[in-house]
Amino acid sequence: MFCFQCEQTAGGKGCMGRAGVCGKPADTAALQDKLTGALIGLARAAEGNRPTESSDRVMLAGLFTTVTNVNFNSETVAEMTEKVHLETERLVPRCGSCAAHCSRNDDYDMNGLWNADEDIRSLKSLILFGLRGMAAYAYHALVLGYSDREVNDFFYEALLAIGKDNNTMETLLPLVLRTGEVNLRCMELLDRANTETYGTPEPTAVSFKVEKGPFIVISGHDLRDLKLLLEQSAGRGVNVYTHGEMLPAHAYPELKKYPHLKGNFGTAWQNQQREFADIPAPILFTTNCLMPVKPSYADRVFTTEVVSFPGLVHIGEDKDFAPVIERAIALGGWSEDKNFTGINGGGGTVTGFGHGAVLASAEKIVAAVKAGAISRFFLVGGCDGAKPGRNYYTEFVKKCPADTVILTLACGKYRFNDLDLGTVDGFPRIMDMGQCNDAYGAIRVATALAEAFKCGVNDLPLSLVLSWYEQKAVCILLTLLHLGIKNILLGPTLPAFVSPNVLNFLVEHYGIAPTSTPEADLKKILG
Known part of the structure; x- marks a missing residue:
């Protein structure tokens, strides 16, 4: 191969x-x-x-x-x-x-x-x-x-x-x-x-606690599958928890109205083999981010749509999630509430800062920047992964000055989304904009701010510090290049499929650079 x-x-x-x-x-x-x-x-x-x-x-x-x-x-x-x-x-x-x-x-x-x-x-x-x-x-x-x-x-x-x-x-x-x-x-x-289909996302607090009793963990990006699962499990005494890239679903009004959509279990995709090892509940994978399933929990994993792994039960086009729900009831969940935390010890996070929510406060944001209350925005997001060195993004966010705001999206946010960095001029310092496909929202915000300041996007007090893992990150990067956005920091390593000549072209025309250390990169950005 x-x-x-x-x-x-x-x-x-x-x-x-x-x-x-x-x-x-x-x-x-x-x-x-x-x-x-x-x-x-x-x-x-x-x-x-x-x-x-x-x-x-x-x-x-x-x-x-x-x-x-x-x-x-x-x-x-x-x-x-x-x-x-x-x-x-x-x-x-x-x-x-x-x-x-x-x-x-x-x-x-x-x-x-x-x-x-x-x-x-x-x-x-x-x-x-x-x-x-x-x-x-x-x-x-x-x-x-x-x-x-x-x-x-x-x-x-x-x-x-x-x-x-x-x-x-x-x-x-x-x-x-x-x-x-x-x-x-x-x-x-x-x-x-x-x-x-589901309404405009709105800022929503999400708990990492799992309540006692039967539950289902649903992972991936497919909001339709989540909606169908919530409909079919309503009134069955089974709670539903998101995992990985499904976290932003909590911010959609049409999904929030289901009281048994309780919170988020686990962190980013690469930790699933450890986090799923002994939970008394089934897991439903709706899209990518499936890791090879270990025998210890294979009997509790279900797939649907294009996701497939040998030996697992696959839910077909009829979208009958009864096997998942019945498995949850049979397993019974935990006998008492379990309080979990993110990788930094936080017991929850806030999501839902999509372009609708952020742009609703555009005038206040512009005023805060002009008044000097907010000095810079950092978009720190992208794919998470297992390779060592990704703690760079946690340390980078921790070291950002107190008068800066961190916008984030995709599963890279699990490196720091449970941190309490407080607020700046009334705005939370960490704003989770959603999934990787919600990069469109970040682009909408950037272009709207550029219009408000009457400048180009590259002239905004905005820096992009991105992590990548797979092909959805590739198409987003190509979109940023199409828009002429420059000086992107990309890590933890550069793509193996980019040849030296192509890399030189990207460096020369777009200023793309690999991440180095949080201290050095912040010094370079802030001057």
Whole structure:
């Protein structure tokens, strides 16, 4: 196998051998390459044809399946590949009678990408991994009934380009930035889907205490799955707790109204093997961030949508969560309340500072900055991960001056979201803006503040200190580059798939730099 799409890739170069660092077996990784090649074949078939709603859904689900920590099951990956082949043949049937082979619906051999010139491979990887992350966002919107023809068409266009052998850096660089541009549109689509379906998030305190009695832990990003679980478990005496990226769900009015949505259990995704080891409750995974499931708790883990792991019970398209609910009742939960804490000892956190809530106070924020009460905003967020060195983000936040505000989003916030840093001019110093896809909200806030101050985003008292792990972080980074945002600090390591020449381009044109130490980086930022 060969894979270097996530931050923890072996040796900072690429996973090879029998398994990846994420725990994915080599045969499953090879099948995911075949799935990607089949998706490029689908894009070839769509050239000159109109994709259908069915082919769009398969395109999004197929790309989503290849995101890190989503699918560890060779059988279901192969089934997804077959679905792609069926959609391809619907667009361009395999005639089998031509004297000259036209290749209109052939799969792409991914070795052509992995063995390409390193700069071409680097740019194509940026596009491909960005597409995978964007597909996750588009899929979440799709299940809520929201789609965008321009966004969907771009998946075919970009995959078609990846499958061509005559690319140059000059032809690929614009497509890299175009990926970021389309992802911005995609994130806006998902933001609209979530807020129009569940209401505008509002600041909400979330406890880390688990009450006695039966309960369910739900992880991932899919708010629709949470809503269905809450509906089906209402009145059954079963409480529901979020985990990982599901934490921001507590801020949505249409979800908050369920009294048995109690709080949040556990921290970020990479701690789940320890945190789930002995809890007397089932866990439902709705999207990515699944780690290889240990035998000690495998009988309590359920999956749905594109998430899959061998041997686990999978909830299909009927979304009947009765097996999860019945398992919770059978396990019974704890006999008394359990008080848990975050990694810094705090007993809870506050979420819900989306762009709706923050921009409602825009005039006060601008006044506080002009008066000197708030000196700077730091956006400290992104993916968390297991590699040593990520305590950098905890220490960075702790060392930020008392007159600064930390905006945060995605699971990187678990490094510090239970800290009590107090307030500045009436505003909490830590504002959790939501999930990784809520980066759109951070962009909305930044652009609104730039308009208020009559300056560019790069001239704002705003610094971006980002952590990354997987492909959704890649597409967000490409969106920031598309917007021309500069001087981003990125860590804990730079992507292995970025070649020296491509890195030099990013440094020269955008000022991207790796994180160093909290003290040195703060000194550099604050002068």
